[in-house]
Amino acid sequence: MIKDFLRRFVRPIDPWLLLFTFLVFLLSCIVLYSASNQDMDKISDKFTFLGVALCVMWALASMPLQVLMRLALPMYVFGVLLLIAVALFGSSSHGAKRWLNIGVTKIQPSELMKLALPLMLAWYFHHFEATLNWKHFIVAAVLMVVPVGLIMKQPDLGTSLLIAAAGFYVLFFAGLSWKLIGLMVMAGGGLAYVVTHWNLCIHILREYQCQRVATMLDPMQDPLGAGYHIIQGTIAIGSGGLLGKGWLNGTQTHLDFIPERTTDFIFAVFGEEFGLVGNIVLVLLYLMLIVRGLTIANNAATLFGRLLAGALTLTFFTYAFVNMGMVSGILPVVGVPLPLVSYGGTSMVSLMAAFGILMSVGKDRKLMKA
C-alpha cells in the first residue's frame, strides 16, 4: 500500500535531472554560506525556496502533457493581457514599469511569459504539425514579437531578449530555415557592430544600455560606477587561480568588493574561492542537466514535447551562459541570476517549474511505450 503510494509519488520524477539539480543546489549552499558571511538565515531561506520549487516541479511533472497542451493558449493569452495591463496601469520603480499591483502583492508578468511563450509556440507548431509551412513561422514570429515588444517597452531589455531567445529556440527546433538563421546571425552581428559604435548606439538603445555596452568594452571608462562590477568580478575570478583561494577565504568577497554577491554576482565568489577547477565542475553539472534535457527532447513522443523540452533546455543554458559571461566580463551586465545558485525564490521556482515540465515530457514517452 505505502509502496504503491510511494511509487506513484516518485514515478513522474526524472532521477537524473533531480540528481544534478541537487548537486548544483549543494554547491550553491556552500558558496552562499561564504558569500553571505555565514548567514544561516539565508541558507534556511534557500531551503524554503527549494521546498516550494520541488512542490511546483512535482506538480508539473505529475501533470499529463495533454493538460499542459490545453493550458498553453490560455496561459499565453493571460500573460499577454497582464503585460498590456502593466503597460496601462503598472507601477513604476526606477523608471521601469514592470509590476502589476494586485492588492496583496506586486507581480511581474514577464516571469510568467518565460514559460508561457515556449509553451504557446510548441502548442502552435504541434497543432499545425501536418500542414506545417513557412506561413506558420510568420504567425509564430508574431506570437513571439507581441510579448517581447511589450516587455522591451517596460523597459526591460535583458528579460525581453531572454524570452525572445526562448521563443526562438522553439522556432529553431520546429525547423526554421537554416538560411534564415544564418541571416539572423549576420544581422545580430551587424547590430552588435552598430551597438559597439557609440554614436549610432544612442539611436537604438536607451542611454544607460549603451553605457553598459561601452563599459563592458572598456570598464576603466567608469571605474567607480558601472565598470566597478565588471572590474571587481573579473579580479575575483582571475585571482582565484587554478584551485581557488579556498572556501571562506575569498578576499574580494569578504572585503566587500563584490557587489550583489549573493545574487547576480555570486559566480564571482564561486570563481574566487574554488578556482578554475570549481568553475569547470559547475559548468559540467550544468552541461549534464542540459544533456539530460536534450535527451528527453530526443525521446519525446510528440512534436509538442520535443519542441518544449528542447526550448526549455536551451533557455536554461542561456541563463547560465549569460550570467557566467557577464560576471567574467565577456557580456554586458544584465540582471540575470545564476540558475539554481543565486539567492532568490522566483528564479528558483521558475527554473524548477521548467524541470517539472521536462519531466512531464519524459514521462509522456514512458506512457506511450507502455
Next chain:
Amino acid sequence: MNRSEIKNQLAERYAFQLRLAAAALFVLVLFGILIARFSWLQVAQHGRYQTLAEQNRISLVPIVPPRGVIYDRNGVVLAHNFSAYTLEITPSKAGPLEDCINRLATIIDITPKDRRRFKKLMEDTKDFESLPIKTRLNDEEVARFAANSYQFPGVEVKARLFRQYPLGKVASHLIGYIGRINDKDLKDLDDSGDLPNYRGTDHIGKVGVEQSYESDLHGVTGFEEVEIDAGGRAIRTLKRTPPTPGKNLVLSVDIKLQQIAEDAFGDRKGALVAIDPQNGGVLAFVSKPGFDPNLFVDGIDPQSWNDLNTDPDKPLNNRALRGTYPPGSTFKPFMALGALEGNYRSAGAVINDTGVFNFGGHAFRDDKVGGHGAVDMYKSIVVSCDVYYYSLANTMGIDAISRFMATLDFGSPTGIDIDGEQSGVLPSQEWKRKRFRTPATQKWYAGETVSIGIGQGYNAYTPLQMAHATAAIANSGVMFHPHLVQYIVDGVNGNKTVVEPRPERVLPWKPANIATVQHAMEGVIKEGTGAKAFAGAAYTAAGKTGTAQVFSLKGSKYSESGTKAHLRDHAWFIAYAPADHPKIALAVLVENGGWGAAAAAPIARQVLDYYLTGKQPAQAASDVESSDSD
C-alpha cells in the same frame, strides 16, 4: 498510417535530431568559450589579478571634488570650503566602540556633544563606513593621535573639506545647508543615476540653493589607483584622474541688503522678499528667525536639532517660501486692477462709505467708524477703504476675482529656483469643491466673496507670491519667474553661464488701468497709510499697507495689547521704487506684528533706503515707534 507517413515521420525525426545535435554543438562551443575565458583569467592572467586583488583594498580611491562656492551679486562669499583634519572611526573595524571612544578621549578632547553626534551618525549609516568622531583637529591633536595610532585600529585622521557659511544665520533660508547623505538621498541618487559620482562624498545639499543647484555645486568625482602594502599604507599612485570641481554660483541677492532687511526685523518673526521687477532676480529673501547652517555641516547633534525643531518660533520654517498668510489690504490694488480690467468699476466711480456694508443680514464693517464718506478708486487704496472692496468683490463675484488673480500667480508656485515652494490658496468655487467633503461645505456662499475683497477669508499667499505680484504691477504687467542664482561659474575655466531671466508672461493690461493703480499706490506713500513711514524719502515709492486678521473677533473690538501674541494680526507691506522706473519690488510680512503701516512699512523703508540711496539704518525698524493705522 501508411508507409509514406511513417517515412515522413522518420524524416522529421531525423531533421529534429540534426537540430538537437546543432543545439548540443552550440552549447558546447559557448561553454567552451566560457572555460577558455576562465582559463585565461585564472591561469594565464592569474598573477596579474592576484596582485590586483592584493592591492585591491584601496586600489581605486575616489577623489571628492571641492564643492562650488556661493557668492552674492557683489562677490561676497556666502558658502565656501576649508580643509581640516577629522578623526574618523570605522565602527566595524574598531572593536568595542564605547571603549574605543573612551580611550581616544584620553588623548584628544572629545565632548559629550561629539559623542551624541557620533551616535546619531551611527544610527543613520551602515556600520562599515568611516564616521567622524571629532572634526577640525588642530596640529597638536593630529600629532598626538599619530603617535598613538597603533593602539587604534579602525581609527584614522583624514584631511577633509568642510563647508562653511561665514555669515552664519544671515540668509540661511535661501542659501540652505549641506548635510550627510541619508538613505532617502541615496535612493534618489540611485534613481537619477548619479550615485557613482557620489562615491566618497558624505554630504549633499539639503535645502535652499545648496539643494536646488546640487548638480552644479557637486562637480565630478575623480579617482586614484593606488598601490598599497600589506599594512594598508599607500606606496605609490599608479594613475590619477583629477576631480572636476563643482561650479560656483553667483546669486542675484545683495547680501548687504539682505542683512539690513534681517536686522530691520529685530526680534520679530516674518519674511521679506525683494525682487528686481525688470528681470525677476531676487535681491533679498528673508525668513526670520533664521538658523546657523554651520550646525548641519558635520552632522547636527541631537540636542541642537531638538532645539531647532521644538523652538516655538520655528526657525527652520522658510516663511518667505512656505508660509501662507491672508494678504489683508495689500490685496486691494490687485482687486482694483481686476475691476478696471474687467470693466466692473471705473476709476472715477464714487461710492459712499458709511462704515458698514450690509450683505445678507450681516454687517461688514470698515476700520474707520462712520466710514470714509465719498470714496473713488484712488482714495479707496490711499485710505484703504474696506467698504469699497466689500462692494466691489460682491459686484465682481468669486469667479471673476479668482480668474484675474490667477494671472498674477496667486495660488500657484512662482517657479523660483529653490525647492519646496507652497502654492497658497486662491479661493474659487472649484477650489472649495475640491477642498471640502460634504455638499454643504463645498458650496460657495456669496457672503464669502465679500471678505475675499479685502484679502481675508480663504485667501492665503506666501510673501514670495506677494512680492512677485507686486513686481508685476511695478513692471506694468511684464512678469519674470523669480530666481536666486544669476550666474553659474565654471571653477576651472571661469566660463560664466548666465541664468537667463525667464520671462513668464506679459499681462495685457490697458496702460490707463495699470497707471491708475500705480498712481494710487504712490498716493499711499505720499498721503495715505504709508506716508508716515516714508516721510522724507529721497525717492518716490509706491506701496500698500495691510493688516491680516489671524482669527476673527466676533463683535469685540480688536486691541493689540488685549490679544495674545500668537493671535495678533499679521502686518503686511508691499512696495516698489522708484515709482517711475522701479528697480526693486518687495513684500514684507511681520507675523503677529499688528498694523501693517506701523510694523511692516518701516522695515520696507530701511530696505528701500539702502538699496536706492545707500543709507544705512540707525536702528532696527521694529524698534521705531509708530502709531499709524492701516
